[in-house]
Amino acid sequence: MRVAIVFHSLSGNTRRVAELLAGRLAPLVDGTDLVEVHDLHQYSTLTAYMTGAPRAMRGEAAAIDPAEIDVTAYDVIVFGTPVWAFAPTPAMNGAVAALSGAEGKEAVVFVTSGGGPRSAAERLGSALQQRGARVRGAVHFDRKEIESEARLAELVALVTRPPSAD
Numbered sequence: 001m002r003v004a005i006v007f008h009s010l011s012g013n014t015r016r017v018a019e020l021l022a023g024r025l026a027p028l029v030d031g032t033d034l035v036e037v038h039d040l041h042q043y044s045t046l047t048a049y050m051t052g053a054p055r056a057m058r059g060e061a062a063a064i065d066p067a068e069i070d071v072t073a074y075d076v077i078v079f080g081t082p083v084w085a086f087a088p089t090p091a092m093n094g095a096v097a098a099l100s101g102a103e104g105k106e107a108v109v110f111v112t113s114g115g116g117p118r119s120a121a122e123r124l125g126s127a128l129q130q131r132g133a134r135v136r137g138a139v140h141f142d143r144k145e146i147e148s149e150a151r152l153a154e155l156v157a158l159v160t161r162p163p164s165a166d
């Protein structure tokens with residue numbers, strides 16, 4: 001089984017979870033690739049709140065690097081996003097728009113937040129479903145417990161679960 005972990009991170013929390021997950025998966029799967037998505041608009045913390053958060057709230061998709069994310073070679077695709085204004089980031093929306101080969105793929109979502117994610121994970125999950133992915137579930141990491149063993153174990157279990165039969 002091959003896994004892609006596609007993530008966006010401004011201040012490092014989501015990257016940390018992505019890296020920990022890749023480490024946990026290493027002995028369990030055939031290969032894991034980390035795909036970090038960068039917003040071509042470079043935000044400072046201030047501009048992220050001033051302009052990034054409203055864009056996130058509106059569900060806008062940013063231009064990103066890489067411009068295309070081909071997931072054909074993977075069995076499970078994991079998407080990790082910070083929560084901005086109770087929503088996935090514009091870069092994460094851009095990553096969903098940039099997907100190719102997502103039709104019929106099994107997908108898992110994780111979000112990191114300051115404690116108030118509201119429906120950010122559901123919004124990302126439904127965007128992935130619209131691209132044809134089958135979303136297994138989502139895990140939320142509060143930034144105060146970014147290295148939580150319990151949350152990480154939940155995430156590993158979702159990723160390594162056998163595919164659904166239908």
Ligand SMILES: Cc1cc2nc3c(=O)[nH]c(=O)nc-3n(C[C@H](O)[C@H](O)[C@H](O)COP(=O)(O)O)c2cc1C
Pocket residue numbers: 008009010011012013014015045048049050052053081082083084085086087112113114115116117143
């Ligand atoms: C622009 C902006 C908006 C945010 N909005 C929320 C929010 O609506 N709810 C919340 O719980 N945390 C919010 N946060 C906190 C981040 O979700 C949290 O710090 C996250 O772990 C950051 O991930 P990162 O370090 O990978 O960038 C926001 C942070 C930023 C920069």
